[in-house]
Amino acid sequence: MNILFVSSEVFPFAKTGGLADVIGALPEALAKRGHACSVILPLYKCVKKNGFAPRLFKELNGFNLRLLRHGNVKVYFIEKDEYYDRDQLYGTPQGDYPDNASRFGFFAKAVIESVSHIGRQDILHCNDWQSALTPLYIKLFHKKRPEFNKTKILFTIHNMAYQGLFGREAMAGLGLGEELFTPERLEFYGKFNFMKAGIIYSDAVTTVSKGYSREILTPEFGTGLDGLLKTREKDLYGIVNGVDYTIWNPAIDKLIAAGFSEKDLSGKEACKKDILKECGIKYDPRRPLVGMITRFAEQKGIDLVAQGMGNIIRMGADFVILGFGDEKYNNIFSRLTLKYKGHMAALIKFDNVLAHKIEAGSDMFLMPSRYEPCGLNQLYSLKYATVPVVRAVGGLEDTVENFDTARKTGNGFKFKDARCQELLKSLKKAISVFKNKKLWHSLLKNCLACDYSWDSSAEKYEKLYDRLSA
Numbered sequence: 130m131n132i133l134f135v136s137s138e139v140f141p142f143a144k145t146g147g148l149a150d151v152i153g154a155l156p157e158a159l160a161k162r163g164h165a166c167s168v169i170l171p172l173y174k175c176v177k178k179n180g181f182a183p184r185l186f187k188e189l190n191g192f193n194l195r196l197l198r199h200g201n202v203k204v205y206f207i208e209k210d211e212y213y214d215r216d217q218l219y220g221t222p223q224g225d226y227p228d229n230a231s232r233f234g235f236f237a238k239a240v241i242e243s244v245s246h247i248g249r250q251d252i253l254h255c256n257d258w259q260s261a262l263t264p265l266y267i268k269l270f271h272k273k274r275p276e277f278n279k280t281k282i283l284f285t286i287h288n289m290a291y292q293g294l295f296g297r298e299a300m301a302g303l304g305l306g307e308e309l310f311t312p313e314r315l316e317f318y319g320k321f322n323f324m325k326a327g328i329i330y331s332d333a334v335t336t337v338s339k340g341y342s343r344e345i346l347t348p349e350f351g352t353g354l355d356g357l358l359k360t361r362e363k364d365l366y367g368i369v370n371g372v373d374y375t376i377w378n379p380a381i382d383k384l385i386a387a388g389f390s391e392k393d394l395s396g397k398e399a400c401k402k403d404i405l406k407e408c409g410i411k412y413d414p415r416r417p418l419v420g421m422i423t424r425f426a427e428q429k430g431i432d433l434v435a436q437g438m439g440n441i442i443r444m445g446a447d448f449v450i451l452g453f454g455d456e457k458y459n460n461i462f463s464r465l466t467l468k469y470k471g472h473m474a475a476l477i478k479f480d481n482v483l484a485h486k487i488e489a490g491s492d493m494f495l496m497p498s499r500y501e502p503c504g505l506n507q508l509y510s511l512k513y514a515t516v517p518v519v520r521a522v523g524g525l526e527d528t529v530e531n532f533d534t535a536r537k538t539g540n541g542f543k544f545k546d547a548r549c550q551e552l553l554k555s556l557k558k559a560i561s562v563f564k565n566k567k568l569w570h571s572l573l574k575n576c577l578a579c580d581y582s583w584d585s586s587a588e589k590y591e592k593l594y595d596r597l598s599a
Contacts, residue, residue, distance in 0.1 A: 293323030
């Protein structure tokens with residue numbers, strides 16, 4: 130098949146989150162299965178800063194289309210400096226760029242024009258709100274064009290919380306008539322909603338785990354669109370994300386202190402000593418290290434962690450957290466580092482090297498999210514023999530199974546309610562198993578036996594594409 134992925138970010142060219150990782154890996158996995166895969170994204174300033182120089186492919190109406198080959202995938206870039214040559218992808222610390230509706234409305238139109246020159250596609254795979262006007266424009270204005278008459282459109286929701294909401298007045302500038310501003314179409318509590326366009330006008334909709342595909346049909350997780358999604362329930366699928374094991378694999382990871390694998394775990398202790406030294410925490414083999422890499426936002430349950438930090442240290446664990454976000458929590462965790470100096474460190478930044486070191490050196494990895502469409506860090510943790518302790522939501526519920534000490538089955542620890550006491554109970558169980566070296570070794574073996582490579586997920590997407598094209 131010819132498959133074109135439409136995404137606002139793609140690793141290693143431009144990244145703010147997990148979306149970039151997914152679209153950096155899934156097309157490559159499908160290409161290895163024999164498909165002709167391409168990706169299209171805006172040409173941001175960071176693409177050039179990251180050392181990429183795509184060649185001019187075509188001068189088009191109001192933009193240039195550029196191209197480079199990355200692995201087995203063709204990567205196209207929409208070059209329009211007025212919209213994309215900026216320091217950040219979506220906004221500044223002060224807020225989103227005020228012209229984001231125009232920026233990503235233009236992106237959708239540019240994708241459609243580009244297809245005429247890229248070539249006919251069997252599947253157009255759009256991702257998140259930034260690409261969501263693409264199916265609308267095709268279905269309303271271009272479906273009779275020969276390059277689209279057999280194309281099927283899949284829309285993937287990576288996070289329901291970000292829907293692309295704008296004032297009603299933005300529609301006119303995007304060539305969308307007032308007749309579309311109704312609750313059945315693009316209106317959403319008085320706003321114009323990009324994501325609704327993707328859900329309504331695509332041939333099928335996916336989310337990034339089976340659990341999340343069920344959750345978004347409920348008011349708690351559907352963020353106002355659960356009713357609309359129920360009308361598309363027969364076309365709604367959940368496919369869990371995979372992991373790129375060429376990047377996240379302790380046997381070949383060059384960013385960590387020592388390599389290790391299922392056959393020889395001895396290097397893990399060296400990794401633990403390395404990250405503890407970096408954080409100013411004294412190594413004590415009796416104390417487990419709990420790691421966390423996250424955005425400092427209440428969605429991630431960061432408030433529960435702050436509330437329970439004293440108890441975590443008193444239970445006999447050390448703690449390291451990497452990330453940043455809401456200023457309130459940046460400050461809280463800076464103060465906690467001073468209060469629990471020698472047992473806790475908060476690294477208020479994003480640093481890819483440190484992320485790898487924390488995954489490799491921690492004994493446990495904490496993810497107390499209020500919602501988590503898929504989650505990738507619990508999947509990385511399993512590969513690094515780092516036991517996940519998670520809230521049972523979305524992809525965390527799908528991929529982590531409670532460890533049963535009698536039967537020695539399961540790969541982590543889960544708790545149900547987003548309450549500090551529940552989090553602490555699960556951590557206490559994990560620490561108790563850590564102290565029993567025989568049990569702990571069985572648990573680590575279970576973690577390492579898990580396979581979340583992209584091969585399995587790519588096969589599921591392939592079957593869905595086949596179904597759509599039949």
